[in-house]
Amino acid sequence: MSVTSAATTGPAGPAPTSDEASAAPGPPGRRAYGWGPLLLRLHFYAGVLVAPFLVVAALTGLAYTITPQLDAMVYGTELRAESDGRSARPVSEQVAAAVAAHPEGTLATVTPGEQGKTTEVVFDMPDLGEKQHTVYVDPYTGQVKGQLTTWFGSTPLQTWLDDLHRNLHLGAVGRHYSELAASWLWIIALGGLALWWRRQRGSRGRARRLLLPDLAARKGVRRTRGWHASTGVWLLVGLLILSATGLTWSRYAGAHFGSALDTLDARRPVLSTALTGAPGPDSGSGHHGGPTGGTSVDPATVDEVLRVARAEGLDGPVEVGPPADASSAWAVTQVDDVWPVRKDAVAVDPAAGTVVSRNDYADWPVLAKLSSLGVQAHMGVLFGPANQILLAVLALGLLCVIFWGYRMWWQRRPTRGDRRAVVGAPPVARGAWWRLPAWAIVVGLPVVFLLGWAMPLFGVTLLGFLVVDLVVAAARRRRRPDTPIPTSPAPAGS
Known part of the structure; x- marks a missing residue:
């Protein structure tokens, strides 16, 4: 998902693929071609530069998926209660016990305990801001089992892991990382699917080739690409859901989503x-x-x-x-x-x-239901333990896809003595966006601007990719002013 390879590395460098060949600069002047080369180059840049943010999001999300089990181990005394055949005491007695144990603050909410859980009596405290004090009462004995500083019902451990996943404990500034990852995840995933589909067109058994890696391929970039792409296909739906739900509570895109809900009266x-x-x-x-x-x-x-x-x-x-x-x-x-x-x-x-x-x-409203269900699924709650397992599989799968993407980048590096490089070059010549058909540019630019407005961090980083590409191209031209325009794809490492 992070990087798309060009071809198998050989003694003279990688051989061009059909996508690369169609992207080759031709004679001077503008010559139009399709979306493939542009998708390939964008997938490459987004993969290389955004993947580190996705790695952090996957690792912190993986840690968050096991918070119910961690809470049970760390806060078992506060959270669990055994009936031992006894009936629950009146909730009013439990609240009175909590008030006696915590006389300061204002009663905020009461969640009666059931199915082995304690009753949670929550108090607002002026000096805690959004956080509160929660007193845990055994519903069968009426005894207070402890109290914790909570955030909307989350234990301190769950709150710490939540903050780690959302903002790396850096506050508002840290939220940029998770929003950047969510903004690009769906684009990288769909772009990778489109590229893999193009690569398999015309081949026999396309469905099998899309879903399963080619284990008969010799070791190298072809085999790595098979694992990278086919795993990405299996993860696609889950990654799209994670991206969409992550954006709904992000800083900038989330604000636009909230405004849309208000406009549509869908809260x-x-x-x-x-x-x-x-x-x-x-x-x-x-x-x-x-x-x-x-x-x-x-x-x-x-x-x-x-x-x-x-x-x-x-x-x-x-x-x-x-x-x-x-x-x-x-x-x-x-x-x-x-x-x-x-x-x-x-x-x-x-x-x-x-x-x-x-x-x-x-x-x-339907949108309100979908938003609520999406949030609970993203947090690993909606389907219980099965939801946690699914999120863990998505996180681990995404880490594997990113690893294989970087591995392809390394495998594509030039190995000849006079052209050695640490990693491979971008798989398509620069200027792919300019060589789109005129109609595609006319239609595509407003769509890109709309996406950039809806997801500002996507728009800013996309502009950054373009600037980096142009600056690198200009620097290479200055170093090699007499190099003629190539008529075929430049070898990897150029």
């Missing part, structure tokens, strides 16, 4: 918690979703709120948010992110024992 619905019927505070804000509350409340009220919500059909894991003020209702939201997801929400007036408003997941 997840806001649950009205106002007792008067006016729109209340958003109960679905936050990086991982879930209601936000914040006022002094009577813990005993939680039991009645839960009773009403359960009677309304909100089964499974739920999160309870206290009212923001005296004129607001409690919010109860399903937080089951495992397929089939459950995300219905109701606003409850405990004094009257009634539901004042309701949002059903079935009524969400």
